[in-house]
Every structure is written in C-alpha cells, then in structure tokens.
Amino acid sequence: xxxxxxxxxxxxxxxxxxxxxxxxxxxxxxxxxxxxxxxxxxxxxxxxxxxxxxxxxxxxxxxxxxxxxxxxxxxxxxxxxxxxxxxxxxxxxxxxxxxxxxxxxxxxxxxxxxxxxxxxxxxxxxxxxxxxxxxxxxxxxxxxxxxxxxxxxxxxxxxxxxxxxxxxxxxxxxxxxxxxxxxxxxxxxxxxxxxxxxxxxxxxxxxxxxxxxxxxxxxxxxxxxxxxxxxxxxxxxxxxxxxxxxxxxxxxxxxxxxxxxxxxxxxxxxxxxxxxxxxxxxxxxxxxxxxxxxxxxxxxxxxxxxxxxxxxxxxxxxxxxxxxxxxxxxxxxxxxxxxxxxxxxxxxx
Ligand code: ATP
Numbered sequence: 001x002x003x004x005x006x007x008x009x010x011x012x013x014x015x016x017x018x019x020x021x022x023x024x025x026x027x028x029x030x031x032x033x034x035x036x037x038x039x040x041x042x043x044x045x046x047x048x049x050x051x052x053x054x055x056x057x058x059x060x061x062x063x064x065x066x067x068x069x070x071x072x073x074x075x076x077x078x079x080x081x082x083x084x085x086x087x088x089x090x091x092x093x094x095x096x097x098x099x100x101x102x103x104x105x106x107x108x109x110x111x112x113x114x115x116x117x118x119x120x121x122x123x124x125x126x127x128x129x130x131x132x133x134x135x136x137x138x139x140x141x142x143x144x145x146x147x148x149x150x151x152x153x154x155x156x157x158x159x160x161x162x163x164x165x166x167x168x169x170x171x172x173x174x175x176x177x178x179x180x181x182x183x184x185x186x187x188x189x190x191x192x193x194x195x196x197x198x199x200x201x202x203x204x205x206x207x208x209x210x211x212x213x214x215x216x217x218x219x220x221x222x223x224x225x226x227x228x229x230x231x232x233x234x235x236x237x238x239x240x241x242x243x244x245x246x247x248x249x250x251x252x253x254x255x256x257x258x259x260x261x262x263x264x265x266x267x268x269x270x271x272x273x274x275x276x277x278x279x280x281x282x283x284x285x286x287x288x289x290x291x292x293x294x295x296x297x298x299x300x301x302x303x304x305x306x307x308x309x310x311x312x313x314x315x316x317x318x319x320x321x322x323x324x325x326x327x328x329x330x331x332x333x334x335x336x337x338x339x340x341x342x343x344x345x346x347x348x349x
Pocket of ligand 1: 019075276277
C-alpha cells in the first residue's frame with residue numbers, strides 16, 4: 001500500500017508592529033526546536049507597509065492568508081497611524097472575515113511566585129475564557145451625529161445574533177469537563193442579555209452532565225480576584241471577554257505571559273497571538289517577554305493536532321519560568337532572545 005505523503009502545515013507569519021516583531025521570531029525558534037514540521041511564510045503586514053500603500057492588508061496577501069493552515073500573529077499598532085482603522089483593517093478583518101468566532105484565552109499559573117494573590121490556596125489557577133469574537137461592540141456599527149459640536153451624539157451598537165450567541169455557548173460546553181460559567185450584564189443590557197439568557201438555558205439543556213452558573217460581569221470580576229480557582233470555563237461576549245482576560249493575565253504573571261487563539265471549529269481556521277499588544281513603552285529594547293507568543297504557538301500546534309508537541313512546549317515554558325530564566329516582568333533578567341533560547345534548549349535536550 002502506498003503511504004500518503006506527509007503534508008507540512010503552512011503557517012502564515014504576521015509579526016506586525018512593536019513587541020510583535022520581537023516575540024514572534026522567538027515563538028518560531030521554539031517551534032523549530034520542538035521539531036515542528038511547519039512551513040513558515042512571513043508577510044509584510046505592518047504600519048510601515050500601511051503607510052506606504054494605504055492598505056492594511058494588500059489583496060495578494062489576503063488571498064494567501066485565506067489559504068494558510070494557521071496564522072501566527074504578533075500585535076498591531078503604531079503611533080503614526082489611526083489606531084481604529086488599522087486595527088479594523090488587520091486583526092478585526094481577519095477575525096470577522098475568516099469567521100474566527102471563538103477566542104480562547106487560557107490562564108494557567110505556572111509558578112506560585114507569579115501570583116499577586118496573598119492567599120496560597122487561591123493560586124491553583126487553570127481556567128479558560130471563551131470569548132465571542134465576531135459580534136458585540138466590535139462590529140463597528142454606529143456613528144457620530146453633529147460630530148465636533150456640543151450637540152454631538154455618538155452611537156455604538158452591540159450586535160448579538162441568535163447564531164453567534166448559540167455557537168459560542170455550544171463551544172464552551174464542549175470545552176468544559178465540569179462547569180461553565182456564563183457572564184453577561186443582562187440586568188442592564190436587557191435586550192442582548194435576554195438573547196444570551198434564552199440561549200444559555202437552551203444550550204445548557206443539551207449538556208446535562210456539565211454544571212452551569214451565571215454571573216453578571218461586575219460580580220465575575222470580583223470573584224476572579226477573590227478566588228480564581230473556582231473557575232474552569234467562562235463564556236462571555238466580545239467586550240467582557242477582552243476585559244476579563246486582561247484581568248486573568250495579571251493573575252498568572254502579567255500581560256507578557258498570556259496566550260490566545262482565534263479559531264473556527266468548523267472550518268478549522270485559526271489565528272494565534274499573545275494577549276498583549278505592541279507594548280510601546282518597552283518595545284524595541286530586547287526586554288519584552290516572548291512567553292505569551294510561545295504559548296500561543298503551542299496552542300497553534302495543538303489546534304493542528306500535535307498534542308504531544310504542544311504539551312512539550314508548555315512543559316519547557318513552565319520549567320524555564322520555575323528556574324527563573326525569564327524576562328524582568330517575571331522577576332528575571334534575561335532578554336527576549338535569551339528566554340526563547342532557554343525554552344528551546346529544554347526542547348532539544
Ligand atoms: P497596544 O496599543 O498595542 O494594544 P497597549 O499599551 O495598549 O498596546 P499592551 O501592549 O497590551 O497594551 O501592554 C500593556 C502593558 O503590559 C504595558 O505596560 C506593557 O509594557 C506590558 N506588556 C505588554 N506586553 C508585554 C510583554 N510581552 N512583556 C512584558 N510586558 C508586556
């Protein structure tokens with residue numbers, strides 16, 4: 001019998017701007033050390049390119065990105081460009097047009113010393129935020145009436161569809177082993193909240209073995225700080241997921257360490273990026289933490305079906321952190337490159 005040729009996954013690499021340009025090469029270094037058989041192709045999508053061409057993503061690049069098995073992404077942002085239009089033309093376009101409706105933001109504490117929480121029994125943090133990624137307040141519907149006058153009216157619409165709400169709730173139940181907590185603000189945002197509540201009850205009925213709990217977002221923020229160990233899977237809308245995942249990043253050591261994946265479980269498309277942005281205050285000096293990007297790369301290979309490799313990368317990250325081989329935000333003194341080397345070395349040994 002003829003063996004099927006081994007197909008290498010094709011990864012589109014978009015380091016973009018600021019800290020993104022520094023951390024993505026470290027993630028690729030670690031993937032190579034882990035023996036990943038991946039073909040990487042770098043794309044010139046960044047603020048310099050945007051300023052030259054006026055196009056956030058050139059048409060030829062877009063057609064390649066649609067075909068890639070996965071996208072490894074850094075961060076977008078630059079003081080020289082209008083943030084909203086550039087962000088919408090790159091990251092939001094990719095999320096919306098590739099229909100990457102699930103934003104996975106795991107938060108796991110790899111070493112006790114990174115926790116800001118005083119009580120030791122509150123530190124076994126291993127939770128997953130499942131954030132709706134294609135709707136809500138991010139769709140850009142609305143406008144400014146009488147702009148620039150003292151009578152100005154600004155409207156920003158919060159879009160929630162039956163399909164969008166139902167499919168993200170479904171995903172959360174599939175991701176959970178024990179309990180899903182749904183977070184909304186149905187007491188104040190009554191129309192959108194009613195749809196979330198209705199579908200929450202309907203989807204929960206299909207998963208009788210999974211426990212359910214509902215929290216308003218203000219209470220969820222409070223509970224996350226009081227005792228984050230009580231959470232396994234939190235499912236929520238686009239805005240609340242964005243905010244709560246910055247909070248959970250701080251619970252595990254800070255913005256530099258938190259990974260994320262933007263996926264479509266049906267089409268299998270995926271874009272993987274650290275939760276942090278371009279870190280303009282520290283970018284360009286070789287001190288940004290590459291761990292968020294490295295763990296995002298680990299999520300990417302898991303998504304592509306390489307579970308053992310993903311576990312090995314996570315293990316190497318944990319071991320480097322515990323050994324204190326990290327950047328200064330985690331209490332170490334290594335540079336961005338040296339942290340990449342420290343993780344890569346553990347995978348080669
Ligand atoms: P952007 O406008 O690109 O979103 P930002 O300033 O809003 O940038 P982040 O880039 O997420 O937000 O940075 C928030 C804070 O976290 C900053 O103080 C930054 O220095 C810190 N930070 C972000 N990424 C890292 C990193 N990789 N390593 C260390 N610190 C980081």
